[in-house]
Amino acid sequence: MLGxxxxxxxxxxxxxxxxxxxxxxxxxxxxxxxxxxxHFKEWGAGLxxxxxxPEQAVYAxxxxxxxxxNDMRPEPKTQEFAEYCEAAGWKFIDAKQKFCIFKKIDQxxxxxxxxxxxxxxxxKGAVSGSAIVLLVMYGLNALLxxxxxxxxxxxxxxxxxxxxxxSIWTVMFIGQSLLLLxxxxxxxxxxxxARLGEKIYIGSREDGKYHMNIRxxxxxxxxxxxxxxxxxxxxxxxxxxxxxxxxxxxxxxxxLNKIRPERDTSIIIQVIFxxxxxxxxxxxxxxxxxxxxxxxxxGKESAPLMTTDYRESNDVIEDVSSYLDKNIFGSRSRYFVxxxxxxxxxxxYKSEYAWILDRIWKEEFIEQKSNxxxxxxxTDWNAEKAFRNSVGTYYVRYENAILIFNDDEDVYLSKEQIxxxxxxxxxx
Amino acid sequence: MAREQFQTLTEPMYYILLALTEECCGxxxxxxxKEISHDRVLVGPGTLYAMLAKFEENGVIQMTxxxxxxxxxxxxxxxxxxxxxxxxxxxxxxxxGQLFCLVLD
Numbered sequence: 001m002l003g004x005x006x007x008x009x010x011x012x013x014x015x016x017x018x019x020x021x022x023x024x025x026x027x028x029x030x031x032x033x034x035x036x037x038x039h040f041k042e043w044g045a046g047l048x049x050x051x052x053x054p055e056q057a058v059y060a061x062x063x064x065x066x067x068x069x070n071d072m073r074p075e076p077k078t079q080e081f082a083e084y085c086e087a088a089g090w091k092f093i094d095a096k097q098k099f100c101i102f103k104k105i106d107q108x109x110x111x112x113x114x115x116x117x118x119x120x121x122x123x124k125g126a127v128s129g130s131a132i133v134l135l136v137m138y139g140l141n142a143l144l145x146x147x148x149x150x151x152x153x154x155x156x157x158x159x160x161x162x163x164x165x166x167s168i169w170t171v172m173f174i175g176q177s178l179l180l181l182x183x184x185x186x187x188x189x190x191x192x193x194a195r196l197g198e199k200i201y202i203g204s205r206e207d208g209k210y211h212m213n214i215r216x217x218x219x220x221x222x223x224x225x226x227x228x229x230x231x232x233x234x235x236x237x238x239x240x241x242x243x244x245x246x247x248x249x250x251x252x253x254x255x256l257n258k259i260r261p262e263r264d265t266s267i268i269i270q271v272i273f274x275x276x277x278x279x280x281x282x283x284x285x286x287x288x289x290x291x292x293x294x295x296x297x298x299g300k301e302s303a304p305l306m307t308t309d310y311r312e313s314n315d316v317i318e319d320v321s322s323y324l325d326k327n328i329f330g331s332r333s334r335y336f337v338x339x340x341x342x343x344x345x346x347x348x349y350k351s352e353y354a355w356i357l358d359r360i361w362k363e364e365f366i367e368q369k370s371n372x373x374x375x376x377x378x379t380d381w382n383a384e385k386a387f388r389n390s391v392g393t394y395y396v397r398y399e400n401a402i403l404i405f406n407d408d409e410d411v412y413l414s415k416e417q418i419x420x421x422x423x424x425x426x427x428x
Numbered sequence: 429m430a431r432e433q434f435q436t437l438t439e440p441m442y443y444i445l446l447a448l449t450e451e452c453c454g455x456x457x458x459x460x461x462k463e464i465s466h467d468r469v470l471v472g473p474g475t476l477y478a479m480l481a482k483f484e485e486n487g488v489i490q491m492t493x494x495x496x497x498x499x500x501x502x503x504x505x506x507x508x509x510x511x512x513x514x515x516x517x518x519x520x521x522x523x524x525g526q527l528f529c530l531v532l533d
Contacts, residue, residue, distance in 0.1 A: 076497070083455055084473035084476060110470045
């Protein structure tokens with residue numbers, strides 16, 4: 001749930017959100033606020049309340065089927081419906097999306113809907129076409145991310161960006177599925193009660209206490225993932241891009257809620273914003289990601305191992321590039337050290353999970369090099385397995401790490417040289 | 429054409445159609461239903477609004493005037509037949525039940 005108050009004179013705006021399957025929680029919240037002297041006035045950037053005398057007011061928050069998710073203000077059909085409600089003793093306060101808010105002004109006012117209709121409306125609002133479109137979109141994105149593992153496992157498994165994208169889309173897909181499932185199950189239970197003539201309450205705070213619900217858990221996980229992502233990613237540009245997306249979307253939502261355009265205008269604005277957002281993301285992502293992934297020329301001193309560290313050479317290092325990926329599964333460090341005469345390239349994979357290293361070993365060594373002639377040098381490297389192929393690339397497997405090392409001079413590394421490499425790469 | 433959902437009318441449907449045997453403004457129907465049913469049947473505005481839309485969509489009622497958001501409706505021939513059919517059904521039920529209920533009394 002969103003929270004936060006900003007008070008200005010006799011009006012305050014509260015950032016608080018409710019879903020359709022909690023419409024009675026919403027009504028109860030407005031009544032509680034009225035009892036404290038804060039009377040709901042309208043939607044703006046949040047819920048706007050006006051200070052007045054404390055009052056025991058009865059609010060009705062209804063889900064109006066003729067309204068649309070794109071309605072930022074009461075559209076003609078909502079206004080027409082409001083007239084019927086006013087004639088029945090309910091003062092229309094405001095409407096946004098499918099929510100319509102009324103305040104009881106006649107104590108004998110007829111209920112706006114029957115209990116069964118209310119349940120149906122809430123369910124239809126929650127399990128709407130747009131909610132299902134979102135579910136499919138989240139599912140397809142999650143599927144797309146997961147399917148990437150089939151061909152690029154070693155480059156994706158340690159990527160904080162990939163981990164973040166997979167987690168976000170998967171959590172959003174599961175969250176949305178649970179919300180829809182909750183709406184279906186809860187509405188069925190409520191409808192049964194309504195048919196038996198029992199009083200129904202659409203929400204979870206009938207007793208006035210907070211009860212954890214799916215949306216809150218879902219939001220906490222999403223925020224947690226975001227925080228974790230910012231903590232894990234070293235690339236400032238990526239963090240900046242993601243922060244820019246979040247800030248941009250927040251400002252957009254704020255402005256849209258503030259100006260409250262009519263339905264058609266709102267749809268046009270949202271479409272334009274979405275196109276601009278997607279194009280910007282693609283553009284900046286292309287700028288940030290190099291061909292080899294996130295990373296850049298890291299400077300001559302950034303690689304833990306240089307050619308000159310393990311063999312005598314008067315070679316002058318010209319360029320060093322390093323790329324680091326890390327997340328909860330471990331890390332992948334790739335180094336490209338280019339000298340005037342020679343170059344070395346080495347990848348170090350580190351993980352506590354054997355199945356990850358097994359898979360990388362299979363892809364990097366078994367599948368790629370199966371047809372080549374290899375020399376077993378396990379003893380020299382003091383490893384679980386170590387091989388040297390015909391072009392001088394070493395594949396070394398430790399319990400918690402894999403090293404793939406290539407010196408373009410095709411040298412046979414001695415035990416002493418191996419010891420230096422292992423020490424420099426902290427693989428001992 | 430009336431759909432299958434109107435084969436048997438619910439109590440609010442029946443009274444709304446009764447109210448619309450004369451041209452009536454949408455928002456006044458609630459009061460009229462209350463009057464016809466001698467305060468026994470109360471139709472909520474949400475129920476009424478949704479019902480009017482369904483009736484109109486299925487040609488059971490038709491809009492006669494529209495001044496701004498105030499719309500008036502009247503029952504159509506299709507609606508009248510439907511109402512008569514429901515009345516006959518209810519009468520048959522009453523006749524069928526009469527003998528038994530007299531015994532119960």
